[in-house]
Amino acid sequence: MDFYFAIIHPMSNTLFFYNSLSRKKETFIPIDPKEIRVYTCGPTVYNFAHIGNLRTYIFNDLLQRTLIFLGYNVKRVMNITDVGHLSGDGDMGMDKVEKAASEKGMNAWQLSDYYLEAFKKDMERLNMLSPTIWEKATATIKEQINLISQIEQKGFTYKTSDGIYFDTSKFPEYGAMSSLTNDGIKEAARVDFNAERKNPRDFALWKFNTTGKKRAMEWDSPWGIGFPGWHTECSAISLKHLGNPFDIHTGAIDHKETHHPNEIAQTEVATGKKMANFWLHAGFLNAESDQKMAKSKGNFLTLQSVIDRGINPLAYRLYTYGMHWRQTAAFSWEALGGATRAFGRLQVFVQENLPNSTNLPNYDDRGSAPAGALPQFKERFLQALSDDLNMPQAMAVVWDLVNTSKKGNFQAEAVKLLLDFDRVLALGFSQIIPIGQIPENISKLIAEREQARASKNYALADKLRDQIQKLGHTVVDKQPIVWYNRQALLV
Ligand SMILES: [Zn+2]
Structure with a gap:
């Protein structure tokens, strides 16, 4: 008679994560058990981070530390959004960035370095590990242009008077994990208003400089002088350092609706392969009034205000x-x-x-x-x-x-x-x-x-x-x- 038995090591814990892609808790199976590859949407460095943003980064740090604690090697990549954008999750428009910079007696480059240092200081104060790789959006313009060209070659782009757009109607899987209702889509479309867009959820891959003035941050491209759309950097940076598919992509809950569906559309159209297996979205920390923290509402708490x-x-x-x-x-x-x-x-x-x-x-x-x-x-x-x-x-x-x-x-x-x-x-x-x-x-x-x-x-x-x-x-x-x-x- 044969005996079958399993030796269960006391520390051999199965990991479970709630995956926004499947909307359920799933067993985590690494793609390559020798190294877990993780991508984190990083900070926008045109303002201080508020304590709600920092809560999301504490979660990211916990994830990295837990994987290490369980004996894995982790390669975690985090982007730094140092290009001002015209829309998206409280980002400032390019022109507002230049205005804010000149008010501080700086240019746009100096301003983003200033807030990046502040962010790193907050990370240190909160005992966060550094990601394995930090990458600035402005350091990967070439990779972003290449990515847009690949999407263009596949026939998923069109041109308007202010930029090159991704045609979401050609990507039927678009927005699989988003829970936006039609009203939400209309609202999102209103924020980034461009009447020439074919579908309300189409988004800019490349924006032209339509002001007629030279900007501190602008680059030449096959489509003309301008700057990449916000979503482009995360696809380009994750492809550069992690390839695809990689294991885990993290971000805040609001990324689930637009930013991450856009990243998926770009990467998967350009490469023909899945972007990431697990999508982890951290909840918001609202102000005491339960309103979203925002500079304009005066309820924006920084870590320094807690320390004070x-x-x-x-x-x-x-x-x-x-x-x-x-x-x-x-x-x-x-x-x-x-x-x-x-x-x-x-x-x-x-x-x-x-x-x-x-x-x-x-x-x-x-x-x-x-x-x-x-x-x-x-x-x-x-x-x-x-x-x-x-x-x-x-x-x-x-x-x-x-x-x-x-x-x-x-x-x-x-x-x-x-x-x-x-x-x-x-x-x-x-x-x-x-x-x-x-x-x-x-x-x-x-x-x-x-x-x-x-x-x-x-x-x-x-x-x-x-x-x-x-x-x-x-x-x-x-x-x-x-x-x-x-x-x-x-x-
Ligand atoms: Zn991102």
Whole structure:
């Protein structure tokens, strides 16, 4: 008699993602298990990112970190929209970009570099990994022109007085994952109004400069001087670095309606092959009023405005774990306050139980978990991640680990596991310095600062805090929690 059996490795979690293409949760099967290829629609760098945009990038970072945590190599490509466009998801028109640049005493190139640096700074503050490849739209004009030529050769384009357009009526699969109703299509068409378009959903591949004035950003092309349409860059950049099909394409929920259907149409017409297997769309974070965040509505919150309220950016990162990434939600200062307190509790727990915090009383009693307890927590954490990156569930496991370890006196081992989880959570646990290892000069400054605070000499306390900061450390007061950058010292 033959025996058939399967050996199930405890960490061999099957990954599931909700795929906008099929509108259901699907098992993720890599195209090439040696390397997962991911494309992320990147920022438009003509303004600061708001915290809702940043929530989407935290989700992208979680995806990259989770794949790495599960043992995959990941190649993630992100574009940078540095060409001003005439329409699309709050982008500014080319002329508005030039106006905004001149108001700042810059040209369009300098303006986009300025906001790109601001975006990278936000990413760093939120402990995000860099994508494997960043690519500016303006660095791939040649590739975009080639792509448009390929689409033209296949007979899917037509010319109007202001540009070269994609004829969506020739691509019957167009808009498969879009949920736009006829009214929505009309509304989208109104925003990008051009009466010469044959169908309301046709979109520009190349725009001519019709102003008669030279612009800072314009290029020669087989169709005349102008600039590429917004959708063109993502197809050209993903083809350049990832080919097609690739594994996962990510973006925000609004991309599902127009931008991504347009990317699919371009890539699939040009290559005759599928663009990507999985399409993951992150929900919006609206303003407290539940309106969309927009500069014009005055409800546009940047990460800096959160930091200015004394909130650690990583507490904002933790706040986003309270919602499923696909969920659209209204921002709440109250909930962010709750996340900030929770973040402080986690920091204190980690510091008090870090290996090498040996000068603490009873430290030796904090390290023997019941047999099997730790693998079980790790398994549950992995299960939560594997189930469509369910962060509320993953955080429930984290808190269960913290509380159970306190009851069972195995906090030191729990912290070692938390440091492992932090490869995904990215809450800066590994940067916390164990008690007893704070350098002497820093300890001295902390003691002086405590004294200044006790005698209500806040000016001196602030000066000492700045001095500590200059030495590469940041003080995180337990109450209130203030932001730190590189290394945290809890006092
Ligand atoms: Zn894109």
